[in-house]
Amino acid sequence: MSDTSTRRLQVLRAIVEDYVQTREPVGSKALVERRSLEVSPATIRNDMAQLEEEGLIVAPHTSAGRIPTDLGYRLFVDRITEVRPLSRAERRAMEILAETADDPDATMEQTVRLLAMLTNQVAVIQHPQHTSATIRHVDVVPMSAQKALVIVILSTGKVEQRMVTLAETVDEESLHRIGLKVSEQLYRRSASAVPIPVDALISAVEPALQPTMAVIAQAVETILESGRVDRIIMAGTANLAKSGGDLGPSIGPILEALEEQVVLLRLLHEMQHDRRGLSVRIGQETSHESLQDTAVVAAEYATGKSGGNGAKLGVVGPTRMDYGSTMSAVRAMARYLSRILSEG
């Protein structure tokens, strides 16, 4: 019994691996040949029938081999495949990345590009939220008579900005003073501590400047608030098309869904990483129509010294992907990025 059920798993494994490699439905005969199993095709056929009954594989049509279902891939990912170690070249690429780390934004961008290259798929990365950041400096720069730019610099190196419209013309010097006041009062305050003490800020300046200060304090709050909104950057969309008709004509909707960051953000948010630090959504598990034929592999990375607050990176590709190497690339990337960001 254990004997026959482990063989069934092996059969599933073989089907997934062969199908991923050849993109063609795999039949019983081909299977025993390629895998040099100790049993006859007929036996495999029985196993296949069983697997099909369990919903792990299907036959596209009567006289074709079987291909894995989403459930089949799921089982494969959960219980069968091992996460492959990275190749020498892959490690090297990541080290180069670590060495050239410039500023947080550039690092993100390089990371996502590299991940796309390594996996030959679309890579995505979630911008870290401000949770663990503190406020470092606030500056106010006049842009025109009625407009000014409020700039908030966080301890993580992230810089946020926002244009405000002032009620009245204020001279540059005064704006600068306001900036200093705000800096002073908010320095080292957690960026996620909203609301900020607007009243205290207002009363810290002379009456004539108070309306202006009100506008600016409001802007700062808005900036901090918006820091909680996730954003995604993405690379390697060309790989979607290259993946060879695998996704058929559906790549349009997929691109749309990806540009619609909301969808992906929700999905990433829902994903809980398993003991391996990874999480995978396959096919319908994405619970999104246009992502039916895709799978998402994601991992969390730590965004600062204080440990992870839950920003994620990952790839999205066809369900028919090499899960082993994809998962390892994603995991390794997450680790490296964590290291880079926390080491500074």
Added chain:
Amino acid sequence: MSDTSTRRLQVLRAIVEDYVQTREPVGSKALVERRSLEVSPATIRNDMAQLEEEGLIVAPHTSAGRIPTDLGYRLFVDRITEVRPLSRAERRAMEILAETADDPDATMEQTVRLLAMLTNQVAVIQHPQHTSATIRHVDVVPMSAQKALVIVILSTGKVEQRMVTLAETVDEESLHRIGLKVSEQLYRRSASAVPIPVDALISAVEPALQPTMAVIAQAVETILESGRVDRIIMAGTANLAKSGGDLGPSIGPILEALEEQVVLLRLLHEMQHDRRGLSVRIGQETSHESLQDTAVVAAEYATGKSGGNGAKLGVVGPTRMDYGSTMSAVRAMARYLSRILSEG
């Protein structure tokens, strides 16, 4: 003679317009019916033969109608089509954009998104270079024992940052003082004025801080230098796929070329706008293999009060596109954006 040659132009016009609309080669008979011309199909056939000889149209195969060649589109764009005025809804969308202008980066992003929506094509926009900007403020923030972040704020509201590695541990206070010194010395200096007076900066601080100042001054220079490097942001890639098999299986390479910003940047750079303020590259005119089946419509926008320095925005779509409305959308967008950016 003028009579017959103007009719030939009308025939070309009709072919282009019909083909753009129906995506099917257009024949002589269909043409006279749809256009209710005063002549017989046979006459049209003669004209078509002539147009074909001039290389303006081709027949995909013997028993099919004609489709325009790149040359045909070119003539159409140059001499025939009129730039269509925008619809009420389109104008409205742009006004909303103007009202919600936040900071330069966000405005760019919204602009490119809107343009993609309006044209149903891939929209691209070139980040303005720093040419007309001046330096507003420089800040140095310690990140870890050996690392610090150098932040440069420009008069345009653009904020650039770069991580540097210090030779030795420097306390926060000193770094801050260095930042102030740099700010002071470079204030109002043109961002494109490189190199900066590094020596003067170094000798402006006490000897103990001079090595650190050297590193930081170097970083500032690098930042300003990199401000001359163009960057592109892009939206609506999904429209490539949606454009309906028009581009066939070539959308992979196209996406690649677009992600490879260099290609597009070179192209945009080469393009000179005509009297209408627009410039168009069609098919092989892009002189890039993978863009063979695409056309690029671009316009320059002014990036500050001081008038345009040459940043561009535009769309890329299939050669078989509605040039009239695309051109008008691009031009209108460029004007609106210029207004937004210069009004502040």
Added chain:
DNA sequence: ATTAGCAGTCGAGCGTTGAGAGTGCCAGGA
């Protein structure tokens, strides 16, 4: 310069056919 008519060409669509691949099932053997 235009037109009508005619012959010729070629692709798209469709049903047929044959080959190949793969299955399901049954009956016999360990």
Added chain:
DNA sequence: TCCTGGCACTCTCAACGCTCGACTGCTAAT
């Protein structure tokens, strides 16, 4: 109870041949 060999069956895919329809190009007449 599990495995195996064999056989009949099903279904896709590619190739083929066919017709139909849509155009064109040409010529002769107006």
